[in-house]
Amino acid sequence: QAPAPYDATPQLVAAAQKEGKVVWYSATDVQVAEKLARAFEAKYPGIKVQVERSGAERIFQRVNQEYGSKIYNADVVETSDAVHFLHFKKQGWLQPAVPSDVAKFWGKDYKDPDGQFAAYRAHLSVIAYNTKLVPKEQAPKSHADLLDPKWAGKMVKAHPGYSGTIMTGTQALSQSPLGWKYFEQLGKQKIMQVQSSTEPPKKLAAGERPVMADGNEYNVFLLRESGVPIEPVYAPEGTPLVIGNAAILKNAAHPEAARLFYHFMFTKEAQQLNSDVGGLRSFHPEVKEKAGRVPLSQIKLLNSDPSKLEAETIKKKYEEYFGT
Amino acid sequence: MSVALPDAPVALARPHFRIDLLRPAAYVLAAVLVVLVVLPLAWLAYYSIVDKDGQFTLANFATLLTDKPLRKSFGIAVAMALGVGALSCAIAAPLAWLVARTDLPGRRLVRALVTASFVTPPFLGAIAWEILAAPNSGLLNVFWRQLTGAQPYDALVNIYSFGGLVFAIACYTFPYVFTLVANGLDRVPSDLEDASSILGARGWTTLRRVTLPLVLPALLAGAMIAVLQALTMFGSPAILALPAGFHVITTKIWSLFQYPPKPGLAAAASLPLLLITVLLLQGKSWVLGRKGYTVLGGKSGEPRVTRLGRWTPVGIAFALLVLSLTVLLPYAALAKAALTRNGVDGLTLHHFRFVFFEFSATRLAMWNTFLLGISTATIGTGLALLAAYLVSRRPVAGTAWIGMLATAPVAIPGIVLGVGLFLTYSHPQLMLYGTLWILLIAFLTIEMPAGYQQLSAAFHGIHPELEEASRILGASRLKTLRLVTAPLLRTSVIATWCFVFIGTIRELSATILLTTANTKLVSVIIYDLNESGDMGAISVLGIMLLVVSFAVVVLANRMPLLGGPRLPALR
Amino acid sequence: MAFLELNGLSKRYAGAAVVKDLSLAVEKGQLVCLLGPSGCGKTTTLRLIAGFIEPDAGEIRVGGRRISAPGASEAPERRNMSMIFQSYALWPHMTVFDNVAYGLKLRGLSRSEAQQRADTILAATKLAQLAQRYPGELSGGQQQRVSLARALVVEPETLLLDEPLSNLDANLREEMRFEIRRLHDKYRYTTVYVTHDQAEAMTTADLIVVMNEGVIEQTGSPEEIYQRPRTEFVARFIGGTNLLRGRWDGADAVACANGLVLRCGSGEFETGDAAAVSVRHHDVRLSRGRPEAETNIVQGSVARQIYLGSHRDYLVSLPDGETVRAVTPAGLSIPPGESVWLHLPPEHCRALAH
Amino acid sequence: MAFLELNGLSKRYAGAAVVKDLSLAVEKGQLVCLLGPSGCGKTTTLRLIAGFIEPDAGEIRVGGRRISAPGASEAPERRNMSMIFQSYALWPHMTVFDNVAYGLKLRGLSRSEAQQRADTILAATKLAQLAQRYPGELSGGQQQRVSLARALVVEPETLLLDEPLSNLDANLREEMRFEIRRLHDKYRYTTVYVTHDQAEAMTTADLIVVMNEGVIEQTGSPEEIYQRPRTEFVARFIGGTNLLRGRWDGADAVACANGLVLRCGSGEFETGDAAAVSVRHHDVRLSRGRPEAETNIVQGSVARQIYLGSHRDYLVSLPDGETVRAVTPAGLSIPPGESVWLHLPPEHCRALAH
Numbered sequence A: 001q002a003p004a005p006y007d008a009t010p011q012l013v014a015a016a017q018k019e020g021k022v023v024w025y026s027a028t029d030v031q032v033a034e035k036l037a038r039a040f041e042a043k044y045p046g047i048k049v050q051v052e053r054s055g056a057e058r059i060f061q062r063v064n065q066e067y068g069s070k071i072y073n074a075d076v077v078e079t080s081d082a083v084h085f086l087h088f089k090k091q092g093w094l095q096p097a098v099p100s101d102v103a104k105f106w107g108k109d110y111k112d113p114d115g116q117f118a119a120y121r122a123h124l125s126v127i128a129y130n131t132k133l134v135p136k137e138q139a140p141k142s143h144a145d146l147l148d149p150k151w152a153g154k155m156v157k158a159h160p161g162y163s164g165t166i167m168t169g170t171q172a173l174s175q176s177p178l179g180w181k182y183f184e185q186l187g188k189q190k191i192m193q194v195q196s197s198t199e200p201p202k203k204l205a206a207g208e209r210p211v212m213a214d215g216n217e218y219n220v221f222l223l224r225e226s227g228v229p230i231e232p233v234y235a236p237e238g239t240p241l242v243i244g245n246a247a248i249l250k251n252a253a254h255p256e257a258a259r260l261f262y263h264f265m266f267t268k269e270a271q272q273l274n275s276d277v278g279g280l281r282s283f284h285p286e287v288k289e290k291a292g293r294v295p296l297s298q299i300k301l302l303n304s305d306p307s308k309l310e311a312e313t314i315k316k317k318y319e320e321y322f323g324t
Numbered sequence B: 001m002s003v004a005l006p007d008a009p010v011a012l013a014r015p016h017f018r019i020d021l022l023r024p025a026a027y028v029l030a031a032v033l034v035v036l037v038v039l040p041l042a043w044l045a046y047y048s049i050v051d052k053d054g055q056f057t058l059a060n061f062a063t064l065l066t067d068k069p070l071r072k073s074f075g076i077a078v079a080m081a082l083g084v085g086a087l088s089c090a091i092a093a094p095l096a097w098l099v100a101r102t103d104l105p106g107r108r109l110v111r112a113l114v115t116a117s118f119v120t121p122p123f124l125g126a127i128a129w130e131i132l133a134a135p136n137s138g139l140l141n142v143f144w145r146q147l148t149g150a151q152p153y154d155a156l157v158n159i160y161s162f163g164g165l166v167f168a169i170a171c172y173t174f175p176y177v178f179t180l181v182a183n184g185l186d187r188v189p190s191d192l193e194d195a196s197s198i199l200g201a202r203g204w205t206t207l208r209r210v211t212l213p214l215v216l217p218a219l220l221a222g223a224m225i226a227v228l229q230a231l232t233m234f235g236s237p238a239i240l241a242l243p244a245g246f247h248v249i250t251t252k253i254w255s256l257f258q259y260p261p262k263p264g265l266a267a268a269a270s271l272p273l274l275l276i277t278v279l280l281l282q283g284k285s286w287v288l289g290r291k292g293y294t295v296l297g298g299k300s301g302e303p304r305v306t307r308l309g310r311w312t313p314v315g316i317a318f319a320l321l322v323l324s325l326t327v328l329l330p331y332a333a334l335a336k337a338a339l340t341r342n343g344v345d346g347l348t349l350h351h352f353r354f355v356f357f358e359f360s361a362t363r364l365a366m367w368n369t370f371l372l373g374i375s376t377a378t379i380g381t382g383l384a385l386l387a388a389y390l391v392s393r394r395p396v397a398g399t400a401w402i403g404m405l406a407t408a409p410v411a412i413p414g415i416v417l418g419v420g421l422f423l424t425y426s427h428p429q430l431m432l433y434g435t436l437w438i439l440l441i442a443f444l445t446i447e448m449p450a451g452y453q454q455l456s457a458a459f460h461g462i463h464p465e466l467e468e469a470s471r472i473l474g475a476s477r478l479k480t481l482r483l484v485t486a487p488l489l490r491t492s493v494i495a496t497w498c499f500v501f502i503g504t505i506r507e508l509s510a511t512i513l514l515t516t517a518n519t520k521l522v523s524v525i526i527y528d529l530n531e532s533g534d535m536g537a538i539s540v541l542g543i544m545l546l547v548v549s550f551a552v553v554v555l556a557n558r559m560p561l562l563g564g565p566r567l568p569a570l571r
Numbered sequence C, D: 001m002a003f004l005e006l007n008g009l010s011k012r013y014a015g016a017a018v019v020k021d022l023s024l025a026v027e028k029g030q031l032v033c034l035l036g037p038s039g040c041g042k043t044t045t046l047r048l049i050a051g052f053i054e055p056d057a058g059e060i061r062v063g064g065r066r067i068s069a070p071g072a073s074e075a076p077e078r079r080n081m082s083m084i085f086q087s088y089a090l091w092p093h094m095t096v097f098d099n100v101a102y103g104l105k106l107r108g109l110s111r112s113e114a115q116q117r118a119d120t121i122l123a124a125t126k127l128a129q130l131a132q133r134y135p136g137e138l139s140g141g142q143q144q145r146v147s148l149a150r151a152l153v154v155e156p157e158t159l160l161l162d163e164p165l166s167n168l169d170a171n172l173r174e175e176m177r178f179e180i181r182r183l184h185d186k187y188r189y190t191t192v193y194v195t196h197d198q199a200e201a202m203t204t205a206d207l208i209v210v211m212n213e214g215v216i217e218q219t220g221s222p223e224e225i226y227q228r229p230r231t232e233f234v235a236r237f238i239g240g241t242n243l244l245r246g247r248w249d250g251a252d253a254v255a256c257a258n259g260l261v262l263r264c265g266s267g268e269f270e271t272g273d274a275a276a277v278s279v280r281h282h283d284v285r286l287s288r289g290r291p292e293a294e295t296n297i298v299q300g301s302v303a304r305q306i307y308l309g310s311h312r313d314y315l316v317s318l319p320d321g322e323t324v325r326a327v328t329p330a331g332l333s334i335p336p337g338e339s340v341w342l343h344l345p346p347e348h349c350r351a352l353a354h
């Protein structure tokens, strides 16, 4: 059962200030995470945020390592792979807590029923193209378009074996009406494989490939906003939504500061910053998307259930179709 | 008739009483190596044979044998590593010769540049090469298309290929071979070459039959390091192998750490690499055999310098080509990335401003990096010197396995080693995690093989009688090592120091598991920035590393600490 | 009890024994020369004494204390010895002065004292001019003298010299020999001196040890070794010797080929059948006319004649093809081919055991 | 025109001239010995001839062709020479056989021929047993012989030997000397032989060149050098010599201290004031009683006496403290301290220019 929601009361602030520090294991982009930390420090003077930024899988592994060795460094943890939190929860490492904003605004799909974690951020795994290399009219409009032979040898894509985002996306797409058949056909398109979901947008930007079959939406945003000619495509078949959760750890060394910071993470202020600087999607209804970004509400989303994820099968099937 | 000799001073009658510290030193070193190497290895071995619940199992090894993709990735990795070894030798040996034994203009600069270029983290090099030689966007290909008017999507070079990967790795492993061979060449007494030429051997024959065989130990040691580094390298394959459509063993292992993690299988998969190391070591001693590599008291110091004459342009071209491919072009690409912004025309100092003033981690990371670099280099060189001495001179029984121990870490992929080290040093009783100490230990472990191989190759060139001459006069082994051997090995000791220093600075795969906010290092920052695609900042950091390391390398070579600058027999 | 004792020392290299069950006792303050053909194990013996290699069997005692035995050897630096290496083993990174002063510094001598001692020995070895040179800038003989200076300057208890003068000219060699002997006598080292030069051994040693193939053939004073060699090997090796074979012909006479009957003034007289007689080259008298002696004379013809400045070296063929060498004063010059008489005085003929 | 000509050769090291304006002509097929004290520039001269170093001035011609001159030297490998290095310079990574066969392979000999020739020379240098060893596994003398074999086997046009026998015992040295001379005569090399051993030079050389401090003191046949040394240095250096100083006392006599008047049978007679007379050690006659001569005799006392096996070496002090050395037969033993007469026969007294 979820505990009662809590606010950033003066008592909590005082207790947190007494602890003076909070350690945040984050998979968010460094620049975004650093900005968020500074914002928190500005708002609650006397509490330092120590950002331990790393890739999602690294954080997962590190928490596993540390808890396996009874080291309790982390106060708040946050990764972009929803499945990690199921694991943490199963291990009993999470401290239930429900910030008031989460209680008020978050839909039930986006928070743990037991209040142990909530969706801190989300991003999409989108199709995109380089507008300089592909005129808008000729650009692919859907997943089905990608199977057109004219894109053979011209697409880049990330690998589910290395990227949680793509793993989630692959799960979502394979469970959608497109099914595994889509991947089987896509596998014949001589696709350039990269590891991380952050890389395909960069390949587009560099002009190495004109089209990406999947990859992070927020990278596309950030690149586009810095002037790179790339454009995301929201396919009618649906675009996989990838949720990044956050949670307080049970054995946090700074429990009060953790609570305060955890609360802060879900405030409009923080969420807006995530969106503006990081290009991330937020479940906070008051967050305003930057101009030129298609709002979440206008996109057909493909949700996936992390508890049903069969990573091994997906990796195996993928290797069968794509050869790596 | 016995005459009393009152005037014989007592001080001379008997040297001061002195304990031979070597035996204890050997034990201490053995203990240190055990701690550095055996602990994490034992952890690996243990994890490979237990399942989740701590029960004994051979399932991991069964998987290793039956899993076809895994086996295939092993095969490719071995082929790649051998390719890298061969290519490294093919580049490094001629270049080392040009630099050490010819009148090539600017050879000192070439030498310093090669060593410094070495500072490039391989994955950064791979990124630079992506910028240069990706089939479509690669600058070289773009340039080529402009030049020849070839069709879009036609490519001159494709870095995303097996060959491209081998090349990109060799760019950053050949300095091992280069430094070892160049130092070896410095030590070949000119008498031996003179003896060959007076019998009628042309320069080339002398080189092939006398000079090169004499640096064979160095060449083999270098090739071995190159091969093993390639085998366990993660960064470059991660960036280049997947787009090329294949896996190597390290990228496979990496994916084993993904959810659901299989550390047991990852551990098991690294053990065959250990086997390969042992085989290579064995092969090396088999090749060297009973042959001698040392000569004593060769007259006349100056190694013979070959006049290139009309071949000078060829020599320059070759050196320039190698430097271009390994240093100049990649850094030009990085410089371009550092000075421009995506989609914005013109030059900008934005990235520099960001790295130096906005990015909070930079200063701390720089400090940590150089602090660790210098301390690891100093301690590591000392340990490697002692280990190489113990193994090559066998003063204490049973030192042979020290060599094995000191070389073993090279076979373990950094990430696996990182996990092992983490588990070893994060107990409530021994809590090093989160401090710089664990990084120091990690670096010492990781850099031990290169340092050890370098110095043990160098010991092949020092005649034991030079040490004996010191000992019979009353110097203990350690003192002899310090006063006689180390100064004789001056260039090698300094090169080892630089190796370790640079290796430390560019190390990533184990580091990334062991750093925390207070112990951030530059390589980790670069890696993090890479995830967010911040090429500009990465390039700035990369260039900064190069510049600082270059300065350190040059300084280290000027250090007068080991013997004077005037060393005719050694140069 | 002798100062330096080698007891049943053996050393094998790759299966082949190079020192075999070697025993030797050297008194304190003695200078012992090891003599023997190339490859007989002299250097190996020195290296065993120095402690660079461990014996496979046997032991070495110094002053009664065991310092070497299989598996239990004292480190070289504890032996208070000093050594000259056949290869010099100079440290190429140190100047001549530093090479020489090294041992003094190790002994903690004050700077000025070290300087003074080093200067003294450098002057004695005629290296004062070269003190600041590096070994690579020296000639072979100069290098050898540096090696000598380095070993002598520390005044060790035991001094080991491995062919210390091989690259010096005769005058310098003699001077250095005197210097070695002088320092030896002054500080009463115990010295083991390996040389291939018999004259050097004869003039310098208190005791000569002749080695062959890893074993000691004979030990004795120079006169003993020279005048009473016990084996054919020693006779041949020390000073030029003619060996004539024959059969016993009476108690003290041996009948050789060519009708030559040799009465022997010394040696081991046996009654066996075969016999050998040794006569040194310079004891053979050579003349154009027949000498006035009954026995011990034979006629032959000059096969070769070499002028050596102070004397001449003749090779004389006897009728059956055997040859005898004789050393004569330089004034007696007989061209090859001429017939000469040889007289081998009985007092110089020595019958040999074995 | 001589085969090998050195004309005005000079070489400086770090400012100091070590070979100074050296000129020498060697006929084809001659064996020349370079003799001289340690550090006089012998090795440097050889290395100049071999082409390892370039002269600072002067030139070297072989068969009339200029092969060395400042800035224009032919590479060593084109000179068809072969050399023994003072440091041996054996290749440690090759077996003895490979070291020796190296030059043969370079000359493109067939496998079997190379094998056969290498075997022959290995047998001659008594190394056949060691053919498969590596140099590091050999004794010093064995290494030197490998170096010798390696240089001899290729039958070069010019052979350069730098103290090739310094580490061998007397018997082996003699054998090797004969072997060198035999091969030299057989293949008519031109040989330049550096040695510190006068006896070796006397017995082997056609021509002896005595060097000192980078210049040639005298060139001549062994007899010439020995019997008619032109300078005090040569006299001292070749064979042991006593030098007695005095003043001219008549045309051919020199009055020395102690009332000794020496009539000189040869030498350079001058009318200057100061004079020097050289008498070789072995030409001095030593006796207990007064010799029957008018001049050339003096009385002294035995200061030291060394037994050398074949003879004895006396040091006799004259009343004013000067010393004279004499070599006598081994039989004549006079203990130190006793008074003796010295006779220095006029025919052996040589007056010296300067």
Ligand SMILES: Nc1ncnc2c1ncn2[C@@H]1O[C@H](COP(=O)(O)OP(=O)(O)OP(=O)(O)O)[C@@H](O)[C@H]1O
Residues within 6 Å of the ligand: B300, B301, C136, C137, C138, C139, C140, C141, C142, C167, D013, D014, D018, D036, D037, D038, D039, D040, D041, D042, D043, D044, D045, D086, D196
């Ligand atoms: N590289 C050098 N730098 C300076 N001086 C040198 C160098 N090499 C040789 N010399 C000097 O040149 C002189 C001649 O040397 P060289 O080797 O020719 O002598 P050598 O006659 O062969 O003597 P030895 O009989 O001792 O071998 C010596 O005094 C030596 O110190």
Ligand SMILES: Nc1ncnc2c1ncn2[C@@H]1O[C@H](COP(=O)(O)OP(=O)(O)OP(=O)(O)O)[C@@H](O)[C@H]1O
Residues within 6 Å of the ligand: C013, C014, C018, C036, C037, C038, C039, C040, C041, C042, C043, C044, C045, C086, C196, D136, D137, D138, D139, D140, D141, D142, D167
């Ligand atoms: N490392 C080795 N391996 C095998 N044999 C060796 C080794 N070292 C020496 N020998 C052999 O041992 C024998 C004795 O060698 P040692 O050096 O003692 O001879 P030596 O009497 O000093 O001769 P020399 O007068 O030539 O220097 C030689 O026959 C040599 O070949």
Ligand SMILES: [Mg+2]
Residues within 6 Å of the ligand: C042, C043, C044, C086, C162, D139, D140, D141
């Ligand atoms: Mg020896």
Ligand SMILES: [Mg+2]
Residues within 6 Å of the ligand: C139, C140, C141, D042, D043, D044, D086, D162
């Ligand atoms: Mg010399």
